[in-house]
Amino acid sequence: MPPVVRSLPSPEAEALLDLARELADGELRPRVDDAEAKAEFPREVFRTLGKAGLLGLPYDETYGGGAQPYEVYLQVLEELSRVWLAVGLGVSVHTLSCFPLSAFGSDEQKTRWLPEMLGGELLGAYCLSESGSGSDAAALSTKAVRSGDDYVVDGAKAWVTHGGQADFYNLMVRTGGTGAKGISCLLAASDTPGLQPHPPERKMGMRSSHTATIQLDDARVPADRLLGEEGQGFRIAMSALDGGRLGISACAVGVAQGALDTAVAYATERRQFGQRIADFQGLSFLLADMATQVEAARALYLSAARLRDAGRPFGPQAAMAKLFCTDTAMRVTTDAVQVLGGYGYVEDFPAERYLREAKVLQIVEGTNQVQRVVIGRSLTRP
Numbered sequence: 001m002p003p004v005v006r007s008l009p010s011p012e013a014e015a016l017l018d019l020a021r022e023l024a025d026g027e028l029r030p031r032v033d034d035a036e037a038k039a040e041f042p043r044e045v046f047r048t049l050g051k052a053g054l055l056g057l058p059y060d061e062t063y064g065g066g067a068q069p070y071e072v073y074l075q076v077l078e079e080l081s082r083v084w085l086a087v088g089l090g091v092s093v094h095t096l097s098c099f100p101l102s103a104f105g106s107d108e109q110k111t112r113w114l115p116e117m118l119g120g121e122l123l124g125a126y127c128l129s130e131s132g133s134g135s136d137a138a139a140l141s142t143k144a145v146r147s148g149d150d151y152v153v154d155g156a157k158a159w160v161t162h163g164g165q166a167d168f169y170n171l172m173v174r175t176g177g178t179g180a181k182g183i184s185c186l187l188a189a190s191d192t193p194g195l196q197p198h199p200p201e202r203k204m205g206m207r208s209s210h211t212a213t214i215q216l217d218d219a220r221v222p223a224d225r226l227l228g229e230e231g232q233g234f235r236i237a238m239s240a241l242d243g244g245r246l247g248i249s250a251c252a253v254g255v256a257q258g259a260l261d262t263a264v265a266y267a268t269e270r271r272q273f274g275q276r277i278a279d280f281q282g283l284s285f286l287l288a289d290m291a292t293q294v295e296a297a298r299a300l301y302l303s304a305a306r307l308r309d310a311g312r313p314f315g316p317q318a319a320m321a322k323l324f325c326t327d328t329a330m331r332v333t334t335d336a337v338q339v340l341g342g343y344g345y346v347e348d349f350p351a352e353r354y355l356r357e358a359k360v361l362q363i364v365e366g367t368n369q370v371q372r373v374v375i376g377r378s379l380t381r382p
């Protein structure tokens with residue numbers, strides 16, 4: 001399989017991509033099957049990525065970020081997800097979790113907490129969803145009431161990626177009345193009294209990434225951990241998701257690329273009817289369509305990322321990228337299983353894992369129906 005041809009903006013970006021590729025193939029590939037089988041979260045891998053400077057790539061250098069354009073950061077995510085989605089998505093969620101503090105925190109808050117977050121010493125989580133409010137996130141009901149120098153928080157945040165593993169949680173909580181304007185964002189430490197993770201969900205795929213409910217019973221979060229103003233939480237959550245959706249897009253392209261590589265390698269080895277199966281036109285056309293879809297998906301997320309890097313509005317384009325890239329990943333991984341025939345359906349090859357991984361990307365950070373809502377609104381209510 002020829003390597004992916006990339007156009008990167010600087011020699012530094014080229015070096016970063018080489019590093020990400022080396023880490024993916026050298027450090028992640030030997031571990032992925034065992035960790036997925038045992039549903040073990042690879043905390044040490046995140047330490048390695050932090051030391052390599054890959055956990056704060058798109059953030060300011062002032063607080064220890066990598067000061068890289070989003071288009072570079074996203075291609076790093078793609079390389080990691082090509083081998084192990086739980087790690088690529090984990091880096092994406094960590095990066096998303098640093099956004100509220102970076103974009104809305106005071107200088108004092110940033111000085112206190114951001115360097116350890118961007119340096120990867122601390123791992124992050126983003127808690128918007130609840131059992132009763134997923135797509136309708138503004139209907140969330142976890143309450144935070146000011147009491148002296150603290151907020152007292154009661155409720156439960158559902159589906160938290162890194163739940164039980166994270167060192168800090170961005171909690172979207174209700175401090176005011178109903179709807180989006182009553183929501184605030186608190187940056188809670190994992191050792192907050194009254195904050196307790198449930199056991200991880202038992203998932204279809206991405207099992208080494210732990211997803212858990214975070215229970216909050218009279219949890220006392222110091223009031224100086226409020227990010228932005230009271231009532232600004234929904235805006236903070238949504239602007240974090242614009243960038244997050246580009247992260248999911250890049251993860252999806254990584255998964256699709258991994259499945260394509262697996263399919264091409266198999267098709268050039270496997271022989272039936274006295275020839276390589278890759279030499280049947282029926283199969284080589286399937287591979288050609290898969291490769292074309294992967295390239296188109298990559299081009300779409302990169303074009304949205306370049307808008308963001310240029311300081312232009314990019315929300316609808318991020319939604320389009322998320323929709324297209326994750327649907328592409330679903331199609332390409334399904335076709336990869338087909339290329340491997342029966343061997344695609346068993347765990348001896350990674351094709352079935354890629355298929356299970358792709359599915360979740362159509363759901364997280366706004367389902368693909370919700371992406372269509374966002375895109376449709378941008379067309380009819382600009």
Ligand SMILES: Cc1cc2nc3c(=O)[nH]c(=O)nc-3n(C[C@H](O)[C@H](O)[C@H](O)COP(=O)(O)OP(=O)(O)OC[C@H]3O[C@@H](n4cnc5c(N)ncnc54)[C@H](O)[C@@H]3O)c2cc1C
Nearest residue numbers: 126127128129134135159160161211363364365366367369
């Ligand atoms: C593995 C995993 C990790 C996750 N990680 C996180 C995390 O770290 N933080 C976090 O906050 N959340 C996380 N989530 C939650 C995820 O974002 C939600 O599952 C998602 O937003 C959908 O919400 P829901 O599951 O409640 O589905 P619902 O909102 O109940 O949707 C059910 C169905 O109805 C459709 N639907 C809903 N509204 C509309 C509409 N207006 N128009 C058309 N169709 C609609 C949906 O598309 C879907 O098909 C995670 C979920 C999973 C599975």
